[in-house]
Amino acid sequence: MGMDGDQPVADRPQQADVAARAGVSLATVDRVLNRRKGVKERTRQRVLEAARELGFLSEREEAALGGERPLNIVVLLPAGSNPYLRLLGERLRARLDSAGPAGPVLRCFFIESFSAQALAEALRRNAAWADGIAFFAIEHPVVREAAAEVVAAGTRLVTIVSDLGSVPGIAHVGLDxxxxxxxxxxxxxxxxxxxxxxxxxxxxxxxxxxxxxxxxxxxxxxxxxxxxxxxxxxxxxxxxxxxxxxxxxxxxxxxxxxxxxxxxxxxxxxxxxxxxxxxxxxxxxxxxxxxxxxxxxxxxxxxxxxxxQDPDMLISRAIEGLSGPAPVQRPLKLDIYFSENLP
CATH class of the missing domain: 3.40.50.2300 (Response regulator)
Known part of the structure; x- marks a missing residue:
């Protein structure tokens, strides 16, 4: 990270040195450098300043990390052979490949299909990193409990395609x-x-x-x-x-x-x-x-x-719902295709 190539490796500052100079834990330094959530702005700036003063970061790298942190967004999809869900995953990967520095940081995970327990565990696990999670919901008490915990802890949730019903604080993107x-x-x-x-x-x-x-x-x-x-x-x-x-x-x-x-x-x-x-x-x-x-x-x-239901529109609406103000709950448009109007 911006280190002088002629500086001996043994003399180069490490993350532990940055943590000591900033008076924070090594985990906090890791969160700042990887733009994870959970760090107060004042602490983040102190870590970046310490990293630059030690030569761990160049001024340019400090400036890049010093800007507003992009949102971390996770999309959870059921694993399996469903071609539409595979298509949805491919469209998400295309967004990952084309994402610019100003947009949200996207991650997509496929989890065990039809397993409420697996979905509940994935919600809790990913909430540690994500500012928002979009997921294909399974209507089950363990999923509702996990979703309520995650929302109460400050992570935004949006269900896609299938929802949890009228659960407070969780928006839905899908068809009527x-x-x-x-x-x-x-x-x-x-x-x-x-x-x-x-x-x-x-x-x-x-x-x-x-x-x-x-x-x-x-x-x-x-x-x-x-x-x-x-x-x-x-x-x-x-x-x-x-x-x-x-x-x-x-x-x-x-x-x-x-x-x-x-x-x-x-x-x-x-x-x-x-x-x-x-x-x-x-x-x-x-x-x-x-x-x-x-x-x-x-x-x-x-x-x-x-x-x-258009997969790109589904993804865009989900990201909008996690990035901006609480979205208006309106159904997506249903497209019906016959042999004569295939796109």
């Missing part, structure tokens, strides 16, 4: 999922052309509030407008293509009058694979997430429509 479910029900009902039969739902997990709200919206409009269609229950595929494939094969075998399938969650590739193998293009299929596999399925006619 009940309206999304009703839209899916309306679309399948209209496309059925008056046929009587069964409609099946596949979800990642009801522990995702987004999925349970979509289910509720779908059921409500089916009962209101399409009484000739009966709901064949909800199957949880955990956003895994192999599980969704097995569920769909079972549905095609067990439900001879199957009219449609609504994939409330992700990983639609398993469903389209089963429909393709069984040559069942008569089954109306609607799912979520514009990704290469769903695009291909719509173009070949195995999938009828894709419901999508």
């Amino acid at each position: 999922n009940r309206a999304v479910g009703r839209t899916a029900g309306l679309l399948i009902g209209r496309l059925s052309g008056g046929r009587a039969g069964a409609v099946a739902l596949v979800a990642g997990s009801r522990h995702y509030r987004a999925h349970s709200e979509r289910e509720a919206g779908f059921l409500s409009i089916q009962e209101e407008l399409f009484p000739q269609l009966r709901i064949h229950g909800m199957r949880e595929g955990h956003d895994d293509a192999a599980e969704n494939y097995r569920h769909t094969l079972a549905l095609l075998e067990q439900v001879p009058d199957l009219v449609g399938i609504y994939n409330v969650g992700g990983s639609s590739g398993g469903i389209t694979r089963a429909l393709r193998e069984q040559d069942r293009q008569d089954v109306i299929f609607v799912g979520h997430g514009l990704t290469p596999d769903t695009r291909r399925a719509v173009l070949e006619g195995t999938m009828d429509a894709i419901f999508d």
